[in-house]
Amino acid sequence: MELIVGGEQAGTPDVLRDSKEEQGRFLMAQDHPCLIRSQAVAELPESPFRHPLNPQSLIYLRSLSAAAGLQRLGLHVGRVPAGAESFAYHYHHYEEEWVYILSGRGVAEIGEETCEVGPGDFLLFTAPSVGHHLRNPFAEELVYLMGGESRDIEVGEFPRLNKRAVFEKGKEAYIIDLDVTRPFVSESSR
Numbered sequence: 001m002e003l004i005v006g007g008e009q010a011g012t013p014d015v016l017r018d019s020k021e022e023q024g025r026f027l028m029a030q031d032h033p034c035l036i037r038s039q040a041v042a043e044l045p046e047s048p049f050r051h052p053l054n055p056q057s058l059i060y061l062r063s064l065s066a067a068a069g070l071q072r073l074g075l076h077v078g079r080v081p082a083g084a085e086s087f088a089y090h091y092h093h094y095e096e097e098w099v100y101i102l103s104g105r106g107v108a109e110i111g112e113e114t115c116e117v118g119p120g121d122f123l124l125f126t127a128p129s130v131g132h133h134l135r136n137p138f139a140e141e142l143v144y145l146m147g148g149e150s151r152d153i154e155v156g157e158f159p160r161l162n163k164r165a166v167f168e169k170g171k172e173a174y175i176i177d178l179d180v181t182r183p184f185v186s187e188s189s190r
Contacts, residue, residue, distance in 0.1 A: 036067055041077070052175070053161055054088035056135070065150070075147040080106065080136040089133040090165075092125065093155040097148030099123040099134065104142035109133040131159055 044062040051057035058081060065075040078099075080086050089109055101121045108117045111130045117123070125132055127149075136142040154167040167173045 036064065040067070044077075046079070051087045053158055053163060054085055056085040057087055058084040059086050065147075070150075072150055073147060074150045075145070077102075078144050078146050080104075080134065080142040082136060082139050082141060085133065085135040087133065088158055089131050089160050090156050090158050091129045091131045092127050092148075093157070094127050094151055095149040095154050096127045096129070097125050097146065100145045102143045102145060104136065104140045105138045106134050106136045106142040106144075109135075131157075 041062065041064065044064070044067055046060045046062050049057070049059050049061055060079040060081075062077040063075070064070075064077065065073055068075075078086065099122070101117050101119050103119055105116060105118045107114055108123060110123070110132050117134075123132070123134075125148075134142070134144075150169070152169045156165040156167065158164070162178045164176045164178055165173050166176065
């Protein structure tokens with residue numbers, strides 16, 4: 001049996017062995033697209049993002065996860081112009097993430113090491129992860145596919161800046177300056 005999406009053949013999945021009529025009912029029951037064509041990806045709106053902790057940060061993002069209605073995964077095409085940086089050097093406490101380079105070159109900072117990356121290179125960060133960051137010191141733009149978990153709560157660390165960010169889904173993130181915080185101590189533990 002073949003899975004038909006929008007009248008075009010998309011392969012022969014092992015899990016759908018029902019008639020084409022039953023497969024059609026399965027697809028119509030979905031409230032998100034099962035296939036996003038390259039033209040539709042190219043037409044997705046591109047949103048600029050500048051990380052508040054890095055004045056060199058500038059990345060343009062296209063959200064594939066929003067287009068597909070994904071709730072538990074974040075998936076974006078990122079484009080970093082020549083001379084810009086992606087975000088800020090950071091690591092995650094709970095969310096795993098990955099980056100797959102599509103075109104251009106960049107410099108990846110992973111832990112205390114730096115290495116040049118290019119098309120086909122795959123960066124993977126388990127949680128808790130090692131610190132990482134991408135920058136583009138080259139003349140052409142750096143384009144990559146990036147993805148990861150989208151949990152209800154996430155904590156990111158910016159160890160070079162001694163700051164922490166707390167993210168709660170559907171709410172504004174906030175940044176904590178670790179130089180001016182103190183541990184929570186309850187009255188009973190004194």
